[in-house]
Amino acid sequence: DMRLHIWQCCSWRQLGLLEADRLKATPCRSKRPRNDAGNKVTVVLGAQWGDEGKGKVVDLLATEADIVCRCQGGNNAGHTVVVDGKEYDFHLLPSGIINPKSISLIGNGVVIHLPGLFEEGDKNDKKGLKGWEKRLIVSDRAHLVFDFHQVVDGLQETERQAQEGKNIGTTKKGIGPAYSSKASRTGLRVCDLLGDFKDFSTRFKNLVQQYQSMYPSLTVDVEDQLKKLKEFAERLRPMVRDGVYYMYEALHGPPKKILVEGANAALLDIDFGTYPFVTSSNCTVGGACTGLGIPPMNIGDVFGVAKAYTTRVGIGAFPTEQLNAIGELLQTRGHEVGVTTGRKRRCGWLDLVIVRYAHMINGFTAIALTKLDILDVLDEIKVGVAYKLNGKRIPHFPANMDVLQKVEVEYETFPGWKTDTSAARKWNDLPVKAQNYIRFIENHIGVPIKWVGVGKSRECMIQMF
């Protein structure tokens, strides 16, 4: 045991300065290093196919947050925040950037398109969001999305259309190709861009060549790209940190409120979503650990965000979709238009099978139910509660898309409350029929609903406990 103890102390020491303070506090001979869990992070995740209102929920929590982090995805995300009647849309920037007192962090799991990042920042600067560059920290381990990744995203969509008669309906932000480069170990990271630029240039050229051999029609003005990248590098440099160490210090320093803003959503997760009609990252809770470099024991609350109905942008199975007047009403009343691509979102009834599935993976501690107000005018409201295959209920969510296309949805029907809920600010302000709808959802998922959204702005969020 003593030998093990000495070995442990030595390996702590090998970690270098990182553990110096800890060793001082726990002398080698007397005690083992204390396993101090440190601060917990609060994670906000989409429980459907995206656009549930994550931005709004993060904004609500961010008013008290010290650090707001993005851990996965890229500028395929579009998060809307409405403050004092002003609407902001964030893509790569964490929605917490709006809070002048908090730090925003883009973690290693995010893929960053630098022109997109600065364009977004400058656009928001013009809207009055000053000093964002001073409040932003970018992990040196984050991978870069290049312009040609975005071109390739488009070429791949064309190819899919030609080969299979359908595409994925990606945002064409280069997300899939950039994560492909990362997985094939030819990707380039922020630390590479800020390191030796000659090395970076060589690897950039090799990467371009690799893609050109796959897509002969791809043309890239390499010199022009490198020139622009060099300029971006200098603008980025002051924001770049070792993300792992930054988070380690944040977790183990004085008490801090740390938020993680999920992008995309459970059903778009590359492992658990409706593959292949998904995005290319883990949008479920594991992405918070791998995308920031934090231990699972530092995960605190995991809030799932779900709309009171369901929407989806892009292609893929959608069992509760309403290709009728109901779907159109949800689309128009809910202003269901993609924030990133401007595409109309497909709309349908709330599907509790998928929200329960998202809960199985994420272990939500509470749910934010948004856009209840959109249902205000309906005579009756349906909720999908189970899937049937060949007349038999299935207990799981099907992995195979052909199977998912075939499921028959079992619905529960509720009478509409036909009352404007947009002015409701507490539980008792809601009509009883709306309360019953909410209670049913809560019981069916088995997770408490902590917030109910009845409008776009900050104050339109009823807090239940």
Ligand code: GDP
């Ligand atoms: P995110 O991607 O999950 O952050 O969500 P988006 O911003 O893409 O889409 C959500 C949309 O719904 C935005 O336009 C929000 O302003 C809006 N929204 C969020 N919560 C509510 C709500 O409770 N009621 C209404 N009417 N709109 C909401």
Ligand code: IMO
């Ligand atoms: P937020 O964070 C809705 C969808 C795209 C497409 C698929 C793959 O705002 O909820 P990608 O460009 O990621 O390769 O596209 O995923 N998608 C989203 N849909 N909201 C999002 O983000 C999305 N991010 C990706 O429409 O079907």
Ligand code: MG
């Ligand atoms: Mg969105």
